[in-house]
Amino acid sequence: MTxxxxxxxxxxxxxxxVLLAGGRHDGVALMxxxxxxxxxxxxxxxxxxxxxxxxxxxxxxxAGPGRPPxxxxxxxxxAHVVGVDMGEATVRVAxxxxxxxxxxxxxxxxxxxxxxxxxxxxxxxxxxxRALAAAGVAASNVHAAAFGxxxxxxxxxxxxxxxxxxxxxxxxxxxTALHPxxxxxxxxxxxxxxxxxxxxxxxxxxxxxxxxxxxxGERLGAGICVGGRLVRGSSGGAGELGFLHLVSGVGDPDGxxxxxxxxxxxxxxxxxxxxxxxxxxxxxxxxxxxxxxGRVLAxxxxxxxxxxxxxxxxxxxxxxxxxxxLRRAYTAALQERPLRATPLLAASPLAERGTLLxxxxxxxxDLVPRLLDLHRLPHAGDATISLSGRAEVGT
Amino acid sequence: MTxxxxxxxxxxxxxxxVLLAGGRHDGVALMxxxxxxxxxxxxxxxxxxxxxxxxxxxxxxxAGPGRPPxxxxxxxxxAHVVGVDMGEATVRVAxxxxxxxxxxxxxxxxxxxxxxxxxxxxxxxxxxxRALAAAGVAASNVHAAAFGxxxxxxxxxxxxxxxxxxxxxxxxxxxTALHPxxxxxxxxxxxxxxxxxxxxxxxxxxxxxxxxxxxxGERLGAGICVGGRLVRGSSGGAGELGFLHLVSGVGDPDGxxxxxxxxxxxxxxxxxxxxxxxxxxxxxxxxxxxxxxGRVLAxxxxxxxxxxxxxxxxxxxxxxxxxxxLRRAYTAALQERPLRATPLLAASPLAERGTLLxxxxxxxxDLVPRLLDLHRLPHAGDATISLSGRAEVGT
DNA sequence: CCAGTTGATTAAAGACTTTGCGTTATTGTC
DNA sequence: GACAATAACGCAAAGTCTTTAATCAACTGG
Numbered sequence: 001m002t003x004x005x006x007x008x009x010x011x012x013x014x015x016x017x018v019l020l021a022g023g024r025h026d027g028v029a030l031m032x033x034x035x036x037x038x039x040x041x042x043x044x045x046x047x048x049x050x051x052x053x054x055x056x057x058x059x060x061x062x063a064g065p066g067r068p069p070x071x072x073x074x075x076x077x078x079a080h081v082v083g084v085d086m087g088e089a090t091v092r093v094a095x096x097x098x099x100x101x102x103x104x105x106x107x108x109x110x111x112x113x114x115x116x117x118x119x120x121x122x123x124x125x126x127x128x129x130r131a132l133a134a135a136g137v138a139a140s141n142v143h144a145a146a147f148g149x150x151x152x153x154x155x156x157x158x159x160x161x162x163x164x165x166x167x168x169x170x171x172x173x174x175x176t177a178l179h180p181x182x183x184x185x186x187x188x189x190x191x192x193x194x195x196x197x198x199x200x201x202x203x204x205x206x207x208x209x210x211x212x213x214x215x216x217g218e219r220l221g222a223g224i225c226v227g228g229r230l231v232r233g234s235s236g237g238a239g240e241l242g243f244l245h246l247v248s249g250v251g252d253p254d255g256x257x258x259x260x261x262x263x264x265x266x267x268x269x270x271x272x273x274x275x276x277x278x279x280x281x282x283x284x285x286x287x288x289x290x291x292x293x294g295r296v297l298a299x300x301x302x303x304x305x306x307x308x309x310x311x312x313x314x315x316x317x318x319x320x321x322x323x324x325x326l327r328r329a330y331t332a333a334l335q336e337r338p339l340r341a342t343p344l345l346a347a348s349p350l351a352e353r354g355t356l357l358x359x360x361x362x363x364x365x366d367l368v369p370r371l372l373d374l375h376r377l378p379h380a381g382d383a384t385i386s387l388s389g390r391a392e393v394g395t
Numbered sequence: 396m397t398x399x400x401x402x403x404x405x406x407x408x409x410x411x412x413v414l415l416a417g418g419r420h421d422g423v424a425l426m427x428x429x430x431x432x433x434x435x436x437x438x439x440x441x442x443x444x445x446x447x448x449x450x451x452x453x454x455x456x457x458a459g460p461g462r463p464p465x466x467x468x469x470x471x472x473x474a475h476v477v478g479v480d481m482g483e484a485t486v487r488v489a490x491x492x493x494x495x496x497x498x499x500x501x502x503x504x505x506x507x508x509x510x511x512x513x514x515x516x517x518x519x520x521x522x523x524x525r526a527l528a529a530a531g532v533a534a535s536n537v538h539a540a541a542f543g544x545x546x547x548x549x550x551x552x553x554x555x556x557x558x559x560x561x562x563x564x565x566x567x568x569x570x571t572a573l574h575p576x577x578x579x580x581x582x583x584x585x586x587x588x589x590x591x592x593x594x595x596x597x598x599x600x601x602x603x604x605x606x607x608x609x610x611x612g613e614r615l616g617a618g619i620c621v622g623g624r625l626v627r628g629s630s631g632g633a634g635e636l637g638f639l640h641l642v643s644g645v646g647d648p649d650g651x652x653x654x655x656x657x658x659x660x661x662x663x664x665x666x667x668x669x670x671x672x673x674x675x676x677x678x679x680x681x682x683x684x685x686x687x688x689g690r691v692l693a694x695x696x697x698x699x700x701x702x703x704x705x706x707x708x709x710x711x712x713x714x715x716x717x718x719x720x721l722r723r724a725y726t727a728a729l730q731e732r733p734l735r736a737t738p739l740l741a742a743s744p745l746a747e748r749g750t751l752l753x754x755x756x757x758x759x760x761d762l763v764p765r766l767l768d769l770h771r772l773p774h775a776g777d778a779t780i781s782l783s784g785r786a787e788v789g790t
Numbered sequence: 791c792c793a794g795t796t797g798a799t800t801a802a803a804g805a806c807t808t809t810g811c812g813t814t815a816t817t818g819t820c
Numbered sequence: 821g822a823c824a825a826t827a828a829c830g831c832a833a834a835g836t837c838t839t840t841a842a843t844c845a846a847c848t849g850g
Binding site (some may be wrong): 397398399402421422423433434437459460461462463464465 | 794795796797798799800805806807808
Binding site (some may be wrong): 034035162234238241246295298305306 | 547557621624626635690
């Protein structure tokens with residue numbers, strides 16, 4: 001922060017942030033929101049329009065007296081991001097615009113979860129291509145991408161560190177492997193970590209700065225968000241639950257889905273349905289599983305004291321049949337050493353899409369501060385190009 | 396960030412931060428460190444001198460050729476802070492200058508740890524007065540204060556939330572209770588939380604942004620630092636270990652000192668001495684205690700993946716006789732589910748002073764960004780006052 | 791005593807923001 | 821259909837801050 005140009009940049013970013021939050025804003029509204037003066041607001045907006053990040057709309061129809069205001073809105077399609085949930089058995093890809101609206105999506109299933117890395121990459125590439133096609137977005141218009149993986153990641157957040165569940169993937173540099181279908185910077189993050197950000201963005205933890213998510217489907221894994229920032233750990237391993245062998249009555253990090261299958265012999269969704277019908281075997285299995293997971297939740301609640309604990313993964317769709325025994329077990333585990341304020345316990349409304357949305361959010365968080373560097377302001381002589389302005393990529 | 400004055404403020408703070416880090420700096424050095432130009436650096440320094448935050452020193456003696464540079468240094472005694480470790484049985488107060496040097500210190504012991512709140516406050520006040528007197532610092536020159544307490548604190552960090560160990564203190568507003576001996580803003584924080592910041596500042600976690608401290612003396616309690624920021628929890632309860640009843644072989648949050656006393660019947664320091672001599676009872680007790688605490692350390696390491704785990708509290712002075720069995724137990728507890736990078740385990744060099752130093756650090760972190768608001772730049776007409784400039788508080 | 795060197799000081803130019811006032815475009819009424 | 825009322829725009833002037841560049845000052849060493 002040295003030259004006065006930095007001041008302009010800061011003000012421009014402030015206006016852009018307001019506009020990206022959505023909706024139409026006129027000059028006075030921006031003045032009030034940002035605290036800037038009228039000439040500055042309109043000057044900044046002119047800059048943003050020249051950068052193709054903002055458009056000026058025609059004034060609203062039924063207005064009051066007085067001169068109609070200039071009305072601005074962010075061009076949500078000025079750039080796009082990609083979020084990927086690269087699970088052991090499935091791949092999900094979402095293409096989203098600058099406002100975070102998912103404009104294209106695709107997914108695929110691996111016949112064999114132990115597939116070799118290069119074949120996995122091929123399927124990821126195909127799925128990405130389908131998602132881009134569905135969105136009608138050119139690869140060159142994607143400027144950030146985030147990948148969620150069921151593994152610890154490197155400290156710089158650019159690669160898989162431990163590929164026990166994704167064999168061979170630690171050796172793959174996704175950025176080069178997906179070139180040129182993806183030319184944007186690539187962020188790699190743990191799936192549970194992304195999921196907690198997804199919940200904070202559009203899920204059960206909306207607006208909460210302190211949230212913990214327990215990904216509970218196949219394997220237990222936690223995503224931790226403190227003060228609005230992700231806890232990654234010094235080597236990307238934060239949220240790992242490898243200590244569960246020390247917890248009495250738990251022992252291993254198996255998830256709810258897997259435990260239910262083992263106990264009932266049927267798929268988790270069928271076990272949930274059976275429990276809803278009152279099937280005693282299913283109900284008992286659910287009770288037993290809840291006691292295990294409730295203890296894990298109690299540990300996370302006590303040590304981290306979040307505002308809300310979210311249960312994520314596909315099992316979150318089960319509803320009360322899961323959440324009721326789970327809540328009982330959670331409060332029972334806490335009761336011996338009560339907390340002052342018991343953190344809320346909620347099922348994720350995003351369920352298995354939490355990681356995907358979190359990936360979109362992370363990609364946006366990476367891109368938005370770079371937007372002003374991305375589209376450099378056209379300099380003098382730009383007017384001569386305006387005749388061929390149609391050359392811009394249509395949407 | 397709207398007006399250009401904000402730019403000047405930012406640059407002024409940047410120069411001040413460099414100077415507060417210590418040492419003598421000439422103009423060229425400040426230009427290099429801050430990236431500012433020569434006129435700006437000297438202009439900012441002139442401002443800071445007018446605010447009495449910086450002094451200009453005479454150039455160094457044995458210089459080379461050329462015009463001698465202007466040399467600046469922060470006036471460390473331009474303001475002071477107070478750090479307090481308000482334990483169950485002892486109170487420690489430190490008065491420090493702007494560079495964090497402790498210039499006065501005092502402590503006191505409560506005959507009865509269950510003393511009533513108002514009597515506790517009286518002793519805290521007396522101890523504070525003694526520390527200020529020892530430092531030769533006027534109460535009006537203290538501009539921030541932080542208190543460490545063995546309890547969760549309120550979300551705003553201004554009061555004790557649960558006073559199980561400090562009866563009645565939740566109802567006390569320290570700011571008014573200590574007025575007018577302390578007119579500064581008061582921050583209240585958990586003792587383990589402060590201790591981890593102390594370690595990060597001047598202890599075993601120096602320079603590490605991800606660190607966890609286990610206060611292990613009387614009761615186990617953890618302080619968590621992630622990305623350089625303290626994890627407080629939504630209701631100030633982060634780091635509480637109330638889940639230990641769920642951990643097999645642990646059960647309760649008793650600390651090393653207490654467990655050793657219970658097992659050997661003698662004070663912890665004597666038990667350590669006996670173990671050093673090879674006394675089999677003491678060695679066995681230490682082994683048993685280490686197995687318990689090693690599991691707690693393993694849980695913290697796995698879930699939070701810090702760069703370093705620090706064992707703090709008075710027991711940290713025991714040295715290898717404690718750390719060797721503890722390290723063995725820690726690695727043994729991890730071995731069943733190995734981490735990629737095992738976090739370092741270290742004994743705190745600060746030992747029982749960790750919380751006190753952390754309190755000083757927190758008070759400084761609160762004060763330093765306010766310094767430019769504190770001493771407003773004198774305006775026109777100031778020259779007429781300069782004759783009576785001696786009225787400033789001498790140091 | 792003078793050349794050489796290093797850095798402070800001063801002046802000019804550029805960038806940005808705000809304040810204040812005149813101007814413009816619309817609505818509603820006579 | 822003309823005219824006040826209104827709300828917001830747009831321009832000009834002023835002020836603050838920073839940088840660049842040129843000049844000046846102070847000290848060392850021969």
